[in-house]
Amino acid sequence: MTDGISGGCHCGAVSFRANGPMRDIIYCHCTQCRKQSGHFVAxxxxxxxxxxxxGAEYLTWYAASAEAKRGFxxxxxxxxxxxxxxxGRTSIMAGSFDIPSGLKASHHIFVADKGDYYEIADRLPQYPAGEARL
Incomplete structure (x- = not known):
């Protein structure tokens, strides 16, 4: 877990700071994450x-499913x-953090849904569905 990291969007309109302990990075290969990001999500x-x-006024939230929403x-x-x-928690896309972040990856979820154009070769644990959550 890491404390206190800042980040933001590409254009700088939205910036944020996460001050508390953060969970290790999870790689999600579900269809929704692939469609939203163009690949898998970290x-x-x-x-x-x-x-x-x-810059919250530049942040748009949309209902990605009946259970969750995504902010961009x-x-x-x-x-x-x-x-x-x-x-009571918000997942934060790892690529939006300023570097160095000090974060590390822990595992992959929804690998049964991953794209067919790549292999996972990092030796982290892999779960076919969402046993662990974003």
């Missing part, structure tokens, strides 16, 4: 109370967040 999460957002910059389109409804 994300961590922190408690909502530990996430501060500047309405100016540049950068995918930034994923949030399960009624959850």
């Amino acid at each position: 994300a961590t999460s922190c408690a909502d109370s530990e996430l501060s957002i500047e 910059c309405r100016t540049c389109g950068a995918a930034l967040f994923w949030k399960r409804n009624e959850s």
Whole structure:
């Protein structure tokens, strides 16, 4: 777990700081994440109370499913967040953090849904479905 990392979107309209402990990075290969990102998603999460957002007026949330929503910059389109409804945590896309982040990856989820154009070769644990969550 890592404390206190800043980040933001590509154009700079939305920036954030995650101040509390964050979970290790999870790689998600589900169809929704692939469609949203163009590949798989790498994300961590922190408690909502530990996430501060500047430029929230440029952040658009849309219902990705009945269970969750995704947040992106309405100016540049950068995918930034994923949030399960009624959850007290927000997942943050790892690529949106300033570097160095100090984060490390822990495992892959929804590998049964991964694209057929790549292999996973990093030796991290792999779960066919979502046994672990974003």
